[in-house]
Amino acid sequence: MSQHETGRLAPDEVREMFDRISPVYDGMNRAMTLGLDRRWRRMAAQAVVRRGDRVLDACCGTGDLALACERAGGIVTGLDFSEDMLRRASRKSATIDWRLGDALALPFTDGRFDAVTVGFGVRNLDDLGAGFRELHRVLRPGGRLACLEITRPSGALKPLFRAWFDGVVPFAGKVLPGGRAYTYLPASVRRFPGPRELAVLLEEAGFGEVGWKVLGGGIVALHTATSRPVGQAS
Numbered sequence: 001m002s003q004h005e006t007g008r009l010a011p012d013e014v015r016e017m018f019d020r021i022s023p024v025y026d027g028m029n030r031a032m033t034l035g036l037d038r039r040w041r042r043m044a045a046q047a048v049v050r051r052g053d054r055v056l057d058a059c060c061g062t063g064d065l066a067l068a069c070e071r072a073g074g075i076v077t078g079l080d081f082s083e084d085m086l087r088r089a090s091r092k093s094a095t096i097d098w099r100l101g102d103a104l105a106l107p108f109t110d111g112r113f114d115a116v117t118v119g120f121g122v123r124n125l126d127d128l129g130a131g132f133r134e135l136h137r138v139l140r141p142g143g144r145l146a147c148l149e150i151t152r153p154s155g156a157l158k159p160l161f162r163a164w165f166d167g168v169v170p171f172a173g174k175v176l177p178g179g180r181a182y183t184y185l186p187a188s189v190r191r192f193p194g195p196r197e198l199a200v201l202l203e204e205a206g207f208g209e210v211g212w213k214v215l216g217g218g219i220v221a222l223h224t225a226t227s228r229p230v231g232q233a234s
């Protein structure tokens with residue numbers, strides 16, 4: 001089985017994959033979610049961003065969640081390690097501070113941000129717990145996190161989701177640039193923790209008031225949480 005099929009790639013391979021698919025990334029997002037992805041990003045931003053907040057959008061990709069945070073009133077920094085994704089993001093806003101960097105070693109001091117968002121990014125991290133600890137580190141105590149991620153529905157939509165993710169998405173990958181990414185996508189969703197387990201990981205990383213809602217009939221989870229000071233029990 002290839003690494004794309006196991007849903008586990010080394011960081012360099014993840015970066016190269018996103019560099020390759022950057023030209024089709026926004027179009028694929030719209031098509032795969034029937035346009036709902038914009039609404040989910042808006043909900044994530046509005047859940048945690050207050051006017052005047054210093055906001056980090058980690059794993060910002062082509063920048064749509066960072067833009068939603070700016071529209072919600074934030075002063076936004078968007079960070080990603082794929083130059084090609086970031087180049088596309090930078091064409092969308094001249095006021096957002098776009099930074100090339102690694103979400104597992106953020107180039108920011110402790111407590112620098114009032115809010116942190118991450119959209120469809122943490123699934124790709126080499127070490128999920130370390131990623132959450134790093135997001136916690138750069139949030140001020142009491143700062144807010146929103147994490148949007150694809151999840152597996154358990155209800156009536158399950159068969160439809162399987163047909164879409166195991167059939168249509170990988171097929172699309174065969175005809176698009178960077179096609180193996182669309183084999184990796186469903187495989188990475190399959191191995192990713194469900195919403196409850198993700199909440200536990202957030203608590204272990206230092207977050208409190210962890211909650212989530214499922215969106216899109218259960219295919220996406222939006223987790224929100226508040227940063228507890230280090231050493232404070234939940």
Ligand SMILES: C[S@@+](CC[C@H](N)C(=O)[O-])C[C@H]1O[C@@H](n2cnc3c(N)ncnc32)[C@H](O)[C@@H]1O
Pocket residue numbers: 011014015018058059060061062063064065079080081082085101102103104118119120121124125126
């Ligand atoms: C599926 S895209 C999501 C982009 C965007 N947040 C959105 O809502 O569409 C995942 C992004 O995470 C980035 N990424 C993955 N691992 C990263 C890491 N360790 N550091 C920085 N960016 C990372 C990839 O380069 C890619 O742009």
